[in-house]
Amino acid sequence: MISFKSFLLASCATALMSSAVWAADPIKIGVIAEAQAVAGSSIAPAAQLAAEEINAKGGVDGRKIEIVVYDNHSSSAESVRAFQRAVSEDKVNAVIASYISEVVLALEPWAGRLKTLMITPGAASDVITQNIAKNYDQLKYTFHGYLTSTSLAGLVCDAAKDLLVEPYKMKTAVIMSEDAAWTTPLDAGYEKCLPEIGLKVVDHIRMSPDTTDFTPIFNKIEGLKPDVMITGISHVGTQPTVQWKSQQVPIPMFGISSQATNSTFWKDTNGAVEGVMFNAVSGPGVAVTPKTLPFVDAYQKKFGNIPSYAGYTSYDDVYMIADAIHRAGGTDPDKMVEAMEATDYVGTIGRVSFKPKGDPNPHALRTGKGYITGLMLQWQAGKQVNVWPKELAAGTATWPSFIKLKAASN
Amino acid sequence: MLFWQILIDGFAISALYALGATGFTLIFGVSGVLNLSHGAIMVGAAVAAWAAAGELGVGPYTGALIGVLAGLVLAFATYFIAVRPIQLSKAIAESEKEIFILTATLLWGIIIQEAIAYLFTNNAKTVLPIVEGVTTVFGVRTPRNEYFTAVICWVAIGLLWFLVNRTRRGKAVMAASMNPRGVTLLGIELSSIYLTVWAIYGLLAGVAGILLGMFLGVSSYSVGPLTASAFSIVVLGGLGSVSGSLIAAYVVGYLETGTAYLISPAYRTIPALLLLVVVMYLRPQGLFGRR
Structure with a gap:
């Protein structure tokens, strides 16, 4: 007591x-x-x-x-x-x-x-x-x-112009995104901004977030012969990435892949994420x-x-x-x-800084120069390397050997 | 081209379904237990293999072995924690034991699922494949691991067939599934038969889980769908009939693959489920069921 x-x-x-x-x-x-x-x-x-x-x-x-x-x-x-x-x-x-x-x-x-x-x-x-x-x-x-998804789509397009269209003369893209609330405006944004940077959208595939076997989806995309797959995935991540690698789908994956921003993603995919490029607001070692x-x-x-x-x-x-x-x-x-x-x-x-009352998106973040510009990272040998924008880049884009960049030789 | 694609992909996925469902139906056939923690045991084995290979860096073979062991341990844990106490209980009426075991295995499966999510997050994991690279057959580029999956599944099923039909222990298991009382009259302990069956089940579920982890990847979310798919395959084939389950696995595997390629991946599981409903109406004992 x-x-x-x-x-x-x-x-x-x-x-x-x-x-x-x-x-x-x-x-x-x-x-x-x-x-x-x-x-x-x-x-x-x-x-x-x-x-x-x-x-x-x-x-x-x-x-x-x-x-x-x-x-x-x-x-x-x-x-x-x-x-x-x-x-x-x-x-x-x-x-x-x-x-x-x-x-x-x-x-x-x-x-x-x-x-x-x-x-x-x-x-x-x-x-x-x-x-x-x-x-x-x-x-x-x-x-x-x-x-917002629309801003994300815009940032992905800005990066795609510098990283894909200009160096590799890419012309066509397939949008591959998961069926979820956040991708509806994202896809609309992609549909609008990809043609503006010179990437024709040849197809738009929305898949269920419950999908486990992506073989039929990759098969269809490959049949369309696009230069790049523009992704909008967050709930799924490991499975499409691993199957992309194990099936050696010869088309780059580029866009939003939220799970790829995690530092553990390399281990989750046993390194299959090598070469995947994804938008991020921050990256390891990027000040x-x-x-x-x-x-x-x-x-x-x-x-x-x-x-x-x-x-x-x-x-x-x-x-x-x-x-x-x-x-x-x-x-x-x-x-x-x-x-x-x-x-x-x-x-x-x-x-x-937040957009004001009266804006179509009040209380959304301001993006673009002077505010938030985003980054484009790529997984390279177990590390997330920043490749865009140039002034913050720590490396240049590299692609796994199974990726066929058609126009690169032109 | 598309035909070969469906044929090859469908074969691999069906083999995996067959292996997953075989253990499930065996347990039911012998001991009358519908093990609803099935998916959790498969995922547990796959995650153990992933963690061993990734976190401990033991390589794909040792990793797979650790995964199979995890499947075995989880199967025994299921038996001793969720099934055996209810079978032995005097407080629960015999007629109600089946539903008690059903509920207990379901809850046990959820416990395993939540534990996996808590310890390893709910993000999907993929087991380090034993075979890398791709092979092109009939113009279809397929990961070698997919062929490897189909081969291992059939080897495992073949071994099971050999065990059940050609060994003394296996014959006792078979006999127990036909007439448990008869087996006890011959002086064989039913409880030791059960242990054998749960051991076989643990190995089968472990191997199936790891192969699934290599082929498609698993997460704690896969637990429910995996149990459901094993359950519907087994019901379609006829509860307790191993050959029925094998055939039903191929029916479901090809229906799903065909739907995914020819209609849309989004509708993948629907035709197989509709078929299940139709079979339930016309032939409630399943395609090859004995009871």
Whole structure:
């Protein structure tokens, strides 16, 4: 009993001491993410890292930041329940949510109903911000902290022009994407921008995310003899990549392949990803901004692995929310939204600024020169090498021996 | 060209289905257990092989061996954790044991699935292939690993046939599937027969899982569909009939491959499922079922 009493006393003393350090109530940020998916599993640790860094420097106006983590098991329904619990029971002031568009679209109305600021570090569908445009007053609490599918398509086309059309005189492409919310605007973007850079779209294949055998799909694509396959895949990744290599499909894979951004993807595919080119907002060793590499180092030191793309944005999101709360003078949700809208912040993936009310995509990130430009990485001998844009490139494109670049000899 | 493509791809995938379903039907035939953790055991074996080859760097052969062992261990674990206690329980009425075992193996499968997702993430993994490269036959460029898959499947099925028909132990297993009481009257312990069958099952499921991991790749999401496909093949062929399962595996394999090539990969599984419904109406015991 004595030891229990002294334990109680000690904990009271600790509680008193810690409350003496922090001036007021903590700021709580909920993180709803996919702990079991590689892309989602970096979201919570990266947020935690940012919170610890901010707290080590005294927090936000003397208030400590606390991260409350919810695993959504990649399910929209579980995410909605987590969001409700986060707001009504755990009293969070803001939420960082998911890399899956379907999940974010399910949460968006709840952010409005419960008047809670929400930002997604990894979903891509344009519909998230299109919804805000349609019903700004209700849905203004949602911010899109990652590139929209349309912007992604544009960045892929910019890179394809420099990396494929100019050096190899490529003329035709097949779009291969998975059937999901985020690829609908992506494919529309590809259909529009590929012809503009001189790549004729000869076919457009949308496959089910449940596909396991890609042989018939590659077979069909090969029959069309395009110069390149432009990809839009995120839920699938390992299987098409491995089968592309094992079947020696002689056409380059180029575009969005979210799983290829993970540092573990080489092992997952036993190296089959060699030569795959994919869009990314960051890459190992690429100093997109002065904050990028220190973040990656700190993350790797603390967690033993490299963050996924959504880890970078989640880390930035905590800083942006903290900054917005500081500028708003507190956690009033409407004032936080106003402050977030005024964000102009250089994070780990570039300069972050949100498009304003009145834009077709309010609260989407600004992209292009001076803001976020993206990178094009290629897996080469077990490493992700940045090959685009030129000023940040660490290497040049190489292709596996089974790839036949028709026009290269011309 | 397309004909050969369908013929070759369909053959490999069907061989894999056949191997996966054989163990499943054997267990049912002998002990009346419908093992709904089947997919989880296959995926567990494949992920173990992947982890051994990738994380420990032991090479494809040792990796595959570790995977097969994992299949064996998981099969025994299933038997001793989810099946045996219910078979021996006095608290559960005999008539209800079947449904209890069904539920227990389903839950056990989910436990394995979640454990895999937790430890290795739900991203798909591919087992390091033993045979690399491609071969062109009839103008169809096919990974050598696909031929290798078909050969190993048939070798494994051949060995099983040999075991069941030509060895004393195997004949006892066969006899137990026909008349369990008769076997006990001959002085053979049923529980030791069960152990033999679960060992054979573990090896078959392990090999099938690893080959699938090399050929197409697996993830924790594959667990449900794998159990479902083994289940529908076995029901189509006739519960407990090994030869029925082999034929049904080829029917399903070719229907799926043909659909994927000729109609669309998106509709791959639909015709086989429709066929299953039709067979259930016209011949509920399955194509070659005895009961």
